[in-house]
Amino acid sequence: MNKSKNLLWNRIGPLLMSMLLLLVFILSGCSPSPTISKSPEEGKKDELVLAVGMADYGMFDPKKTWGAIGQIRLTHSSLLKPTKDLTFVGDLAKSFETSKDGYTWTFKIRNDAKFSNGDPVTIEDVLFTYEMLKEDGIAFDLSFVDKIEITGNDTIIFTLKEPRSTFISQLSEIGIVPKHIYGDNYSGNPIGSGPYQVTQYNDGEQIIMDYNPYWYGDEPQFKKLTFLLLKEDAAFAAAKAGQVDICYIPPKFAGQTIPGMTLHVLESVDSRGITLPVLPSGRTGNINSNEVQVGNDITSHLAIRQALNIGLSRQGIIDVTMDGYGKAAYSIVDGTPWFNEKTVIEDGRIEEAKQLLADAGWVDTNTDGIVEKDGLKAEFDLYFPSNDQLRGDIALAVADQALGLGIKINIMGATWDEIFVQGKANACLWGGGRLHPHQLYTMYSSKVHNKGYNNMTHYANPVVDDYLEKAMYAATQEEANKYWKLAQWDGKTGFSPLADVPIVWLARVGHLYLVNNKVNIGNQLMHTHGYEFGLFGNITEWSINQ
């Protein structure tokens, strides 16, 4: 037996040894080859490696929604752009004006802008881009545009079917594409007029962007950007391996430190809240053209909504669910020029909330800890998308705190498809937040009842409707902002925490990035719902820390 053992080993041994040797050979033979083309320690740093998520969303083509979450500032230019204080100024447009009645928008474009292939950006390109997207009609809503005309070689005039001050959102999000190059394969050859050009796109791996020498704005310090398309865990591992300069991280990783990198907590308008149907049950309506139940017998009571609004501790929820990396939210537009700052309230007032419920007739008669009124128990379902951990955590924290107020909330993890069936008859953990006020209209106007996924709570207040219309008809941003604020609270009514609260907004999620200590990411623009791109709004201002 002993002999046979040796024989077996004699036969298999060399095989195993040779495999081992092969492995060692592969390891040693390859490791000296350069893995990273940059080295932070050497000389002048003009490249960045970024792991900020699925940065290829939209694949550089406005028709595939490139731009809708603020990506375009890297690769394209648009007629308008937002500034840090969120006023909208010309980018490609050197001047623009809106007619008094709000129907006609006129832009004169600059004549020094060029695409990354050297061709000038002409008024024809602008016209082509908008007409192409209007025709497509999916990525950007331009259905309210009646006609687009050009006069001379630098003027474009949009005539709208109805006034719409929030047109600024499309104007600042639609990247202009070259008419003579654009085609079905534009993603493979995305020529734009932004500070960078996409020089290589490895689908599912990385995007390499190089400085566009024809860029008409300030020359960026960093001439090459490499975006790694890594998920959170892998991105963090890459940062730990010292291979990236900027890495996005979820709050659960925020406690960990990486030498040479600093945690940046960036302010966002990326808000989370709970929608509370304002109508009693027994009606039907539509979500995305499907007939669904509308209304909820508990949340339709103002006292219940208000009790949650003043009783829940927003900071408490942020501490529990985001490790404190967030800010309390009182609307979906906190921190913007169209946010009514008077509507910030003090919350966590448990006793007052209980009193408010008691005054409205909600009393705990059977001592089960839950209040009742007319035999109706203050209990309702709160839906959240089960694949979204943050929303799940927030739902749990809300339910936990609500119990202390005598309100029982059952949290229901579901798919979006189910949420879009249950959403109008139950509470939902909702989210949003953009650099323009249009969501105020789609979430609170009664004109959009049963349209798409708008106004989930079926909120309707004639006074608010009036302000919202006036805001849409406004010819200037200042005037529009005035009405957006009045719609939130005019001293008597509104949809803010001071009045109707159809949606109790809870928190703005802080956007967390680990940034190489050598890199200065400047004074950031407000970040929006959707993680990846808020960071790059001011890319041309980024610099090296000395």
Place this chain on the structure above:
Amino acid sequence: MSQKILMRFLRMITLMFGLSILTFWLLHLSPIDPVNAYAVSDTSMSQEQLEKLKEYWGVDKSPVKQYFSWAGALLRGDFGVSKLYRTPVINIIKSRAMTSFVLMGTAWLLSGVLGYILGAVAAMKRGKLLDRFIKWYSYILVSIPTFLLALILLLVFAVWLGIFPIGLTKPIGLANADVTLADRLRHFILPALTLSLLGVANIAMHTREKMIDILNTEYVTFARARGETSWQIFKNHGFRNSIIPAISIQFAYFSELFGGSVLAEQVFAYPGLGITLTNAGLKGDLPLLLGIILIASLFVFIGNFIADILNTIIDPRMKRGDIRC
């Protein structure tokens, strides 16, 4: 033989046909509404946008009509255009299939060979330390989710030791033209290793069981009585008898490999068909989903076909028709 191949070919055609109908029907029954899936990222979409979106996805047409327009195009060699990526399906598959198949093929081969060796050794050394170690190793591996193993390997080899890159198929920021074969190989090792390590457990345990059965047979006892060494027993009796089930299992395992590769691909940002397949399924991108499923099943079918041929070569009884596979 040629008649057999022809029959197989016909069977493949009908399989593809049935499979496409089944997939189509299942996706139709699934609660996933592609319009919802698309709109999740922007719930402020206007009704006009949604109408256009529905028209674009073709969900306003009857499923039968949708199927025939898809199948008709396919017969002309047109896989259609992915709704999600707005790119011809065949381009997406082409760009990703090679990566995927090389990755899965290597993992499959490595795990098969290693797994078989480990299983055979474990059975020959039944009850000894080596056997216990192999068993322990296999049990741990089958219970580890792929993505966890991938992350652990990533952490150990890429972060702590720094011998392998953190992912991707090529170096960060390097132009395609400058990427060498050595670069690709280095990036290939970790994902391939992850998949191989996981595949080992399955085949090792099956081989071990089969080999133990063989070692308990009378002919092996007789061989031992004749004074054959362990190696001779393995060579003369064990190998041929245990390799056939091993091959069949390994070829059947191919479909599972697809599932595992999805997760490994995701962790290593190693773009292959796996990620694309899940995306297509979750977002209801019918043309893309059908395209990948057809290609993948073709692959699995060919795999099984090869297994049959190999078995025929190895086991003369099959050739004679004594037993049918």
